[in-house]
Amino acid sequence: MKRISGLSIDELQAFYNEAKQQYSAYREKGVSINMARGKPSAQQLDLSDDLLNLTGAQMGHFAADGSDVRNYGGLCGIPECRALFGEMMGVPADNVIAAGASSLNLMYDFISQCCTHGTGGCDPWIFDENRKFIAIVPGYDRHFAIAEHFGLKMISVPMTPTGPDMDRIEEIVKDPSVKGMFCVPKYSNPDGITYSPETVERIAAMHTAAPDFRVIWDEAYIVHDLYEEKDELANVFTLAEKYGTQNRFFAVSSTSKITFAGAGVSAIAAFGDTLKEIKERLSLQIISYDKINQLRHCRLYHSVADIQAQMEKHAAILRPKFDAVLDILHAELDGLEIASFNSPRGGYFISLNVNTGSAKYVGKLCLECGLTLTGVGATYPYGVDPNDANIRIAPSCPSVEELKTAAHILCAAVKIAACEALLGIKS
DSSP, X not given: OOOGGGSOHHHXXXXXXXXXXXXXXXXXXXXXXXESSOOOOXXXXXXXXXXXXXXXXXXXXXXXXXXXXXXXXXXXXOHHHHHHHHHHHTSOGGGEEEOOSOHHHHHHHHHHHHHHHOSTTOOOGGGOTTOEEEEEESOOHHHHHHHXXXXXXXXXXXXXXXXXXXXXXXXXXXXXXEEEEEEOOSSOTTTOOOOOHHHHHHHHHOOOSSTTOEEEEEOTTTTOBOSSSOOOOOOHHHHXXXXXXXXXXXXXXXXXXXXXXXXXXXXXXXXXHHHHHHHHHHHHHOSOOOHHHHHHHHHHOOSHHHHHHHHHHHHHHHHHHHHHHHHHHHHHHTTTOSEEEOOOSBSSOEEEEETTSOHHHHHHHHHHTTEEXXXXXXXXXXXXXXXXXXXXXXXXSSOHHHHXXXXXXXXXXXXXXXXXXXXXXOO
16 A cells, blocks of 8 residues: 555545545444453463363372472472473473462562562662663563563663663663563563573673563563464573672563463562572461362373463464454555554463554544554653554454454544644544
8 A cells, every 4th residue: 555645635635534444334233342452361260170170189289399289388399390481481490489370579579578578688779769670662561560660760772673672771781770671581571572692691681780680581482382383482590600790680471371360370580599588588478379270280280382372272263363463454554655564473461552642542533433452652651652652452352253353443544643643634
Protein backbone atom coordinates (compact mmCIF):
# COMPACT_ATOMS: atom_id res chain seq x y z
CA MET A 1 0.00 0.00 0.00
CA LYS A 2 1.01 3.58 -0.60
CA ARG A 3 2.28 5.58 2.36
CA ILE A 4 -0.44 7.82 3.77
CA SER A 5 1.72 10.94 3.83
CA GLY A 6 2.06 10.67 0.04
CA LEU A 7 -1.69 10.71 -0.64
CA SER A 8 -3.46 13.74 -2.05
CA ILE A 9 -6.03 15.44 0.17
CA ASP A 10 -8.87 13.75 -1.73
CA GLU A 11 -7.18 10.35 -1.53
CA LEU A 12 -6.49 10.83 2.17
CA GLN A 13 -10.10 11.84 2.85
CA ALA A 14 -11.36 8.77 1.00
CA PHE A 15 -8.96 6.53 2.91
CA TYR A 16 -10.11 8.12 6.18
CA ASN A 17 -13.79 7.61 5.33
CA GLU A 18 -13.15 3.96 4.53
CA ALA A 19 -11.37 3.41 7.87
CA LYS A 20 -14.22 5.08 9.75
CA GLN A 21 -16.78 2.89 7.96
CA GLN A 22 -14.82 -0.23 8.87
CA TYR A 23 -14.58 0.94 12.49
CA SER A 24 -18.27 1.83 12.70
CA ALA A 25 -19.29 -1.57 11.35
CA TYR A 26 -17.44 -3.32 14.17
CA ARG A 27 -18.76 -0.88 16.75
CA GLU A 28 -22.33 -1.63 15.70
CA LYS A 29 -21.73 -5.37 16.23
CA GLY A 30 -21.31 -4.90 19.98
CA VAL A 31 -17.85 -6.47 20.28
CA SER A 32 -16.46 -7.43 23.71
CA ILE A 33 -12.84 -8.62 23.61
CA ASN A 34 -10.26 -8.28 26.39
CA MET A 35 -6.57 -8.30 25.47
CA ALA A 36 -5.32 -6.39 28.50
CA ARG A 37 -3.06 -9.08 30.01
CA GLY A 38 -0.99 -12.01 28.76
CA LYS A 39 -3.21 -14.68 30.31
CA PRO A 40 -3.11 -18.30 29.14
CA SER A 41 -6.35 -19.46 27.55
CA ALA A 42 -8.54 -22.15 29.08
CA GLN A 43 -7.33 -24.46 26.29
CA GLN A 44 -3.75 -23.96 27.48
CA LEU A 45 -4.67 -24.51 31.11
CA ASP A 46 -6.41 -27.75 30.12
CA LEU A 47 -3.02 -29.10 29.06
CA SER A 48 -2.05 -29.40 32.73
CA ASP A 49 -5.18 -31.03 34.11
CA ASP A 50 -3.16 -34.17 34.83
CA LEU A 51 -1.74 -32.22 37.76
CA LEU A 52 -5.23 -32.16 39.26
CA ASN A 53 -5.90 -35.80 38.52
CA LEU A 54 -2.88 -37.26 40.30
CA THR A 55 -4.06 -39.41 43.18
CA GLY A 56 -2.19 -39.68 46.44
CA ALA A 57 -1.20 -43.22 45.54
CA GLN A 58 0.16 -42.12 42.17
CA MET A 59 2.05 -39.16 43.54
CA GLY A 60 3.19 -40.45 46.90
CA HIS A 61 4.51 -38.07 49.50
CA PHE A 62 8.24 -38.68 49.60
CA ALA A 63 10.79 -36.58 47.73
CA ALA A 64 13.91 -37.99 46.12
CA ASP A 65 15.88 -37.47 49.34
CA GLY A 66 13.33 -39.47 51.33
CA SER A 67 11.80 -36.44 53.05
CA ASP A 68 8.04 -36.31 53.62
CA VAL A 69 6.71 -33.37 51.60
CA ARG A 70 3.69 -33.08 53.91
CA ASN A 71 5.85 -32.02 56.81
CA TYR A 72 8.05 -29.07 57.79
CA GLY A 73 11.56 -28.59 56.45
CA GLY A 74 13.34 -28.18 53.16
CA LEU A 75 13.59 -24.40 52.85
CA CYS A 76 15.18 -24.58 49.39
CA GLY A 77 12.63 -27.01 47.97
CA ILE A 78 12.68 -30.68 47.10
CA PRO A 79 15.82 -31.86 45.28
CA GLU A 80 14.10 -33.02 42.08
CA CYS A 81 12.39 -29.64 41.66
CA ARG A 82 15.64 -27.77 42.24
CA ALA A 83 17.31 -30.03 39.67
CA LEU A 84 14.52 -29.42 37.12
CA PHE A 85 14.80 -25.65 37.41
CA GLY A 86 18.58 -25.90 37.46
CA GLU A 87 18.49 -27.71 34.13
CA MET A 88 16.03 -25.17 32.71
CA MET A 89 17.97 -22.12 33.94
CA GLY A 90 21.44 -23.53 33.26
CA VAL A 91 22.76 -23.58 36.84
CA PRO A 92 23.63 -26.33 39.36
CA ALA A 93 20.72 -27.52 41.50
CA ASP A 94 22.57 -26.32 44.62
CA ASN A 95 22.20 -22.75 43.33
CA VAL A 96 18.41 -23.03 43.00
CA ILE A 97 15.67 -22.37 45.51
CA ALA A 98 12.34 -23.91 44.46
CA ALA A 99 9.64 -21.68 45.88
CA GLY A 100 5.91 -20.95 45.71
CA ALA A 101 3.66 -19.98 42.83
CA SER A 102 4.85 -16.40 42.19
CA SER A 103 8.17 -15.25 40.76
CA LEU A 104 6.86 -11.67 41.03
CA ASN A 105 6.69 -12.13 44.80
CA LEU A 106 10.32 -13.31 44.81
CA MET A 107 11.44 -10.21 42.92
CA TYR A 108 9.49 -7.88 45.20
CA ASP A 109 10.98 -9.61 48.24
CA PHE A 110 14.53 -9.31 46.89
CA ILE A 111 14.18 -5.57 46.22
CA SER A 112 12.68 -5.18 49.68
CA GLN A 113 15.71 -6.92 51.21
CA CYS A 114 18.10 -4.64 49.33
CA CYS A 115 16.19 -1.54 50.42
CA THR A 116 15.82 -2.39 54.10
CA HIS A 117 18.94 -4.42 54.88
CA GLY A 118 21.27 -3.92 51.94
CA THR A 119 23.12 -6.49 49.91
CA GLY A 120 26.77 -7.39 49.48
CA GLY A 121 27.66 -5.83 52.83
CA CYS A 122 26.59 -2.35 51.66
CA ASP A 123 24.20 0.08 53.28
CA PRO A 124 20.46 -0.40 52.70
CA TRP A 125 19.34 1.26 49.50
CA ILE A 126 16.69 3.20 51.39
CA PHE A 127 19.44 5.34 52.94
CA ASP A 128 20.29 6.78 49.52
CA GLU A 129 17.71 9.46 48.81
CA ASN A 130 18.83 9.49 45.16
CA ARG A 131 18.52 5.71 44.68
CA LYS A 132 17.83 4.87 41.05
CA PHE A 133 17.02 1.90 38.84
CA ILE A 134 17.43 1.39 35.12
CA ALA A 135 14.12 0.83 33.33
CA ILE A 136 14.41 -0.85 29.94
CA VAL A 137 11.62 0.47 27.72
CA PRO A 138 9.20 -0.59 26.57
CA GLY A 139 9.05 -3.03 29.46
CA TYR A 140 7.00 -4.91 32.03
CA ASP A 141 4.66 -2.72 34.05
CA ARG A 142 4.87 -4.87 37.19
CA HIS A 143 8.66 -4.46 37.28
CA PHE A 144 8.20 -0.70 37.11
CA ALA A 145 5.56 -0.84 39.84
CA ILE A 146 7.97 -2.58 42.24
CA ALA A 147 10.69 -0.01 41.61
CA GLU A 148 8.24 2.84 42.07
CA HIS A 149 6.88 1.30 45.29
CA PHE A 150 10.35 1.34 46.86
CA GLY A 151 11.13 4.87 45.70
CA LEU A 152 13.69 3.85 43.07
CA LYS A 153 13.84 6.66 40.55
CA MET A 154 13.68 5.06 37.14
CA ILE A 155 15.98 5.98 34.27
CA SER A 156 14.59 4.82 30.94
CA VAL A 157 16.89 3.01 28.51
CA PRO A 158 15.52 2.06 25.08
CA MET A 159 15.41 -1.48 23.80
CA THR A 160 17.27 -2.27 20.56
CA PRO A 161 17.00 -5.34 18.33
CA THR A 162 19.81 -6.97 20.36
CA GLY A 163 18.66 -5.96 23.84
CA PRO A 164 18.89 -2.75 25.86
CA ASP A 165 21.13 0.08 24.66
CA MET A 166 24.33 -1.01 26.40
CA ASP A 167 26.27 2.15 25.54
CA ARG A 168 23.67 4.10 27.50
CA ILE A 169 23.62 1.61 30.40
CA GLU A 170 27.41 1.54 30.70
CA GLU A 171 27.33 5.32 31.04
CA ILE A 172 24.46 5.35 33.58
CA VAL A 173 26.08 2.81 35.94
CA LYS A 174 28.98 5.20 36.55
CA ASP A 175 26.60 6.81 39.07
CA PRO A 176 26.87 4.97 42.46
CA SER A 177 23.22 5.77 43.20
CA VAL A 178 22.14 3.52 40.32
CA LYS A 179 21.43 0.26 42.12
CA GLY A 180 20.27 -2.13 39.42
CA MET A 181 17.84 -3.05 36.68
CA PHE A 182 15.15 -5.53 35.73
CA CYS A 183 15.73 -7.62 32.59
CA VAL A 184 13.50 -10.02 30.65
CA PRO A 185 16.35 -11.39 28.54
CA LYS A 186 14.46 -13.90 26.40
CA TYR A 187 11.37 -12.82 24.46
CA SER A 188 11.17 -9.54 26.36
CA ASN A 189 7.86 -8.08 27.44
CA PRO A 190 6.49 -6.59 25.21
CA ASP A 191 8.95 -6.50 22.28
CA GLY A 192 9.71 -10.23 22.17
CA ILE A 193 13.44 -9.51 21.82
CA THR A 194 16.11 -11.95 23.03
CA TYR A 195 19.34 -10.37 24.22
CA SER A 196 22.28 -11.14 21.95
CA PRO A 197 25.31 -13.00 23.38
CA GLU A 198 27.28 -9.74 23.16
CA THR A 199 24.63 -7.88 25.19
CA VAL A 200 24.51 -10.58 27.89
CA GLU A 201 28.31 -10.52 28.13
CA ARG A 202 28.41 -6.74 28.41
CA ILE A 203 25.89 -6.88 31.28
CA ALA A 204 28.05 -9.46 33.02
CA ALA A 205 31.30 -7.59 32.37
CA MET A 206 30.34 -3.96 32.91
CA HIS A 207 31.92 -1.97 35.71
CA THR A 208 29.38 -0.41 38.06
CA ALA A 209 30.16 2.40 40.49
CA ALA A 210 27.75 0.82 42.99
CA PRO A 211 29.29 -2.38 44.41
CA ASP A 212 25.75 -3.48 45.32
CA PHE A 213 24.38 -3.09 41.79
CA ARG A 214 21.97 -5.97 41.16
CA VAL A 215 20.37 -7.35 38.00
CA ILE A 216 17.00 -9.03 38.37
CA TRP A 217 17.17 -11.55 35.54
CA ASP A 218 13.52 -12.49 34.91
CA GLU A 219 13.46 -15.65 32.80
CA ALA A 220 9.68 -15.56 32.43
CA TYR A 221 9.72 -16.86 28.85
CA ILE A 222 12.85 -18.99 28.78
CA VAL A 223 11.09 -22.02 27.22
CA HIS A 224 8.23 -20.17 25.54
CA ASP A 225 9.14 -20.64 21.88
CA LEU A 226 6.39 -20.30 19.27
CA TYR A 227 8.11 -21.35 16.09
CA GLU A 228 10.60 -23.96 14.92
CA GLU A 229 13.25 -21.25 14.65
CA LYS A 230 13.99 -20.57 18.31
CA ASP A 231 15.99 -17.84 19.97
CA GLU A 232 18.95 -18.93 22.10
CA LEU A 233 19.92 -17.02 25.23
CA ALA A 234 23.50 -16.95 26.49
CA ASN A 235 24.01 -18.21 30.05
CA VAL A 236 24.53 -15.08 32.11
CA PHE A 237 25.95 -16.96 35.10
CA THR A 238 28.62 -18.64 32.98
CA LEU A 239 29.67 -15.25 31.64
CA ALA A 240 29.47 -13.66 35.09
CA GLU A 241 31.82 -16.32 36.45
CA LYS A 242 34.31 -15.26 33.78
CA TYR A 243 34.21 -11.66 35.07
CA GLY A 244 33.74 -12.39 38.78
CA THR A 245 30.27 -10.81 38.89
CA GLN A 246 28.04 -13.77 39.78
CA ASN A 247 26.85 -12.00 42.93
CA ARG A 248 25.35 -9.31 40.68
CA PHE A 249 22.57 -11.54 39.38
CA PHE A 250 19.27 -12.64 40.91
CA ALA A 251 17.44 -14.85 38.41
CA VAL A 252 13.87 -16.07 38.63
CA SER A 253 11.63 -18.31 36.59
CA SER A 254 8.37 -20.16 37.07
CA THR A 255 5.93 -22.64 35.57
CA SER A 256 3.14 -20.04 35.57
CA LYS A 257 2.74 -20.19 31.78
CA ILE A 258 3.85 -23.82 31.57
CA THR A 259 1.27 -25.44 33.86
CA PHE A 260 -1.24 -23.42 35.90
CA ALA A 261 -0.93 -19.63 35.96
CA GLY A 262 -2.25 -19.41 39.49
CA ALA A 263 -0.78 -22.59 40.96
CA GLY A 264 2.63 -23.20 39.48
CA VAL A 265 6.10 -23.31 41.00
CA SER A 266 8.65 -20.49 40.91
CA ALA A 267 12.39 -20.59 41.48
CA ILE A 268 15.40 -18.44 42.30
CA ALA A 269 18.88 -18.95 40.88
CA ALA A 270 21.77 -17.13 42.55
CA PHE A 271 25.41 -17.58 43.59
CA GLY A 272 27.78 -16.76 46.41
CA ASP A 273 26.88 -14.14 48.98
CA THR A 274 23.68 -13.23 47.14
CA LEU A 275 22.37 -16.78 47.53
CA LYS A 276 23.47 -16.86 51.16
CA GLU A 277 21.64 -13.60 51.91
CA ILE A 278 18.46 -14.90 50.29
CA LYS A 279 18.51 -18.13 52.28
CA GLU A 280 19.07 -16.26 55.54
CA ARG A 281 16.15 -13.95 54.84
CA LEU A 282 13.80 -16.72 53.70
CA SER A 283 14.59 -18.74 56.83
CA LEU A 284 12.91 -15.95 58.84
CA GLN A 285 9.83 -15.88 56.61
CA ILE A 286 8.98 -19.47 55.87
CA ILE A 287 9.92 -22.97 56.95
CA SER A 288 9.25 -24.37 53.50
CA TYR A 289 7.25 -23.58 50.40
CA ASP A 290 4.51 -25.86 49.03
CA LYS A 291 6.55 -29.03 48.54
CA ILE A 292 3.43 -31.05 47.67
CA ASN A 293 2.92 -28.85 44.61
CA GLN A 294 6.61 -29.11 43.77
CA LEU A 295 6.41 -32.92 43.93
CA ARG A 296 3.20 -32.92 41.88
CA HIS A 297 4.96 -31.02 39.11
CA CYS A 298 8.01 -33.28 39.22
CA ARG A 299 5.90 -36.42 38.97
CA LEU A 300 4.77 -35.25 35.53
CA TYR A 301 7.82 -33.31 34.35
CA HIS A 302 11.06 -35.13 35.04
CA SER A 303 13.36 -33.13 32.79
CA VAL A 304 13.55 -30.12 30.49
CA ALA A 305 12.71 -32.49 27.62
CA ASP A 306 9.33 -33.07 29.29
CA ILE A 307 8.87 -29.32 29.74
CA GLN A 308 9.72 -28.72 26.09
CA ALA A 309 7.17 -31.32 25.02
CA GLN A 310 4.58 -29.46 27.08
CA MET A 311 5.61 -26.13 25.55
CA GLU A 312 5.21 -27.52 22.03
CA LYS A 313 1.56 -28.11 22.91
CA HIS A 314 1.28 -24.53 24.12
CA ALA A 315 2.92 -23.28 20.93
CA ALA A 316 0.44 -25.23 18.81
CA ILE A 317 -2.35 -23.27 20.51
CA LEU A 318 -0.62 -19.88 20.54
CA ARG A 319 1.00 -19.89 17.11
CA PRO A 320 -2.27 -19.56 15.10
CA LYS A 321 -3.26 -16.66 17.35
CA PHE A 322 -0.04 -14.76 16.82
CA ASP A 323 -0.17 -15.54 13.10
CA ALA A 324 -3.75 -14.28 12.82
CA VAL A 325 -2.87 -10.93 14.40
CA LEU A 326 0.40 -10.51 12.52
CA ASP A 327 -1.17 -11.43 9.15
CA ILE A 328 -3.80 -8.73 9.58
CA LEU A 329 -1.30 -6.14 10.78
CA HIS A 330 0.81 -6.81 7.70
CA ALA A 331 -2.17 -6.77 5.33
CA GLU A 332 -3.68 -3.60 6.80
CA LEU A 333 -0.63 -1.52 7.74
CA ASP A 334 2.38 -2.52 5.62
CA GLY A 335 3.55 0.32 3.40
CA LEU A 336 1.41 3.00 5.04
CA GLU A 337 4.29 4.15 7.27
CA ILE A 338 1.96 4.92 10.16
CA ALA A 339 2.96 2.06 12.49
CA SER A 340 5.61 -0.57 13.10
CA PHE A 341 5.40 -3.87 14.96
CA ASN A 342 7.53 -6.80 15.96
CA SER A 343 7.17 -10.43 14.84
CA PRO A 344 8.42 -12.34 17.91
CA ARG A 345 9.52 -15.96 17.81
CA GLY A 346 8.26 -16.54 21.34
CA GLY A 347 6.86 -15.02 24.49
CA TYR A 348 3.38 -13.64 24.98
CA PHE A 349 3.17 -10.25 23.29
CA ILE A 350 3.29 -8.27 20.08
CA SER A 351 4.55 -4.71 20.42
CA LEU A 352 2.93 -2.11 18.17
CA ASN A 353 4.28 1.40 17.77
CA VAL A 354 2.17 4.10 16.13
CA ASN A 355 4.27 6.92 14.72
CA THR A 356 1.64 9.61 15.03
CA GLY A 357 2.05 10.03 18.80
CA SER A 358 -1.56 8.98 19.24
CA ALA A 359 -1.43 5.65 21.04
CA LYS A 360 -3.78 6.85 23.78
CA TYR A 361 -6.29 7.94 21.17
CA VAL A 362 -5.99 4.56 19.43
CA GLY A 363 -6.58 2.83 22.75
CA LYS A 364 -9.62 5.02 23.39
CA LEU A 365 -11.09 4.22 19.98
CA CYS A 366 -10.56 0.50 20.58
CA LEU A 367 -12.22 0.64 24.00
CA GLU A 368 -15.21 2.49 22.58
CA CYS A 369 -15.51 -0.32 20.04
CA GLY A 370 -15.46 -3.00 22.75
CA LEU A 371 -11.77 -3.95 22.53
CA THR A 372 -9.81 -3.64 25.79
CA LEU A 373 -6.03 -3.34 25.38
CA THR A 374 -3.25 -2.98 27.94
CA GLY A 375 -3.43 0.58 29.22
CA VAL A 376 -1.40 2.78 26.92
CA GLY A 377 1.69 3.96 28.80
CA ALA A 378 1.87 0.83 30.96
CA THR A 379 5.03 -0.31 29.19
CA TYR A 380 6.89 2.76 30.49
CA PRO A 381 7.82 3.90 34.02
CA TYR A 382 5.07 5.69 35.94
CA GLY A 383 2.62 4.74 33.19
CA VAL A 384 3.83 7.54 30.92
CA ASP A 385 5.06 6.83 27.39
CA PRO A 386 6.85 10.08 26.43
CA ASN A 387 6.20 9.40 22.76
CA ASP A 388 2.61 8.19 23.24
CA ALA A 389 3.46 5.46 20.74
CA ASN A 390 3.61 1.96 22.23
CA ILE A 391 0.68 -0.46 22.41
CA ARG A 392 1.10 -3.94 23.88
CA ILE A 393 -0.95 -6.65 22.17
CA ALA A 394 -1.66 -9.82 24.17
CA PRO A 395 -3.02 -12.50 21.82
CA SER A 396 -2.97 -15.50 24.19
CA CYS A 397 -6.44 -15.58 25.76
CA PRO A 398 -9.04 -14.70 23.05
CA SER A 399 -10.00 -17.15 20.31
CA VAL A 400 -8.54 -16.88 16.80
CA GLU A 401 -11.79 -15.44 15.48
CA GLU A 402 -11.91 -12.86 18.28
CA LEU A 403 -8.31 -11.95 17.55
CA LYS A 404 -9.07 -11.39 13.87
CA THR A 405 -11.85 -9.02 14.86
CA ALA A 406 -9.59 -7.31 17.40
CA ALA A 407 -6.79 -6.86 14.87
CA HIS A 408 -9.15 -5.31 12.31
CA ILE A 409 -10.53 -2.90 14.94
CA LEU A 410 -7.01 -1.98 16.03
CA CYS A 411 -5.87 -1.34 12.45
CA ALA A 412 -8.94 0.80 11.74
CA ALA A 413 -8.21 2.85 14.88
CA VAL A 414 -4.57 3.32 13.87
CA LYS A 415 -5.64 4.50 10.41
CA ILE A 416 -8.23 6.90 11.82
CA ALA A 417 -5.69 8.42 14.21
CA ALA A 418 -3.08 8.81 11.45
CA CYS A 419 -5.55 10.38 9.01
CA GLU A 420 -6.91 12.83 11.57
CA ALA A 421 -3.37 13.92 12.43
CA LEU A 422 -2.63 14.63 8.75
CA LEU A 423 -6.02 16.24 8.07
CA GLY A 424 -5.75 18.42 11.17
CA ILE A 425 -8.92 16.98 12.68
CA LYS A 426 -9.00 17.41 16.45
CA SER A 427 -10.07 14.18 18.13
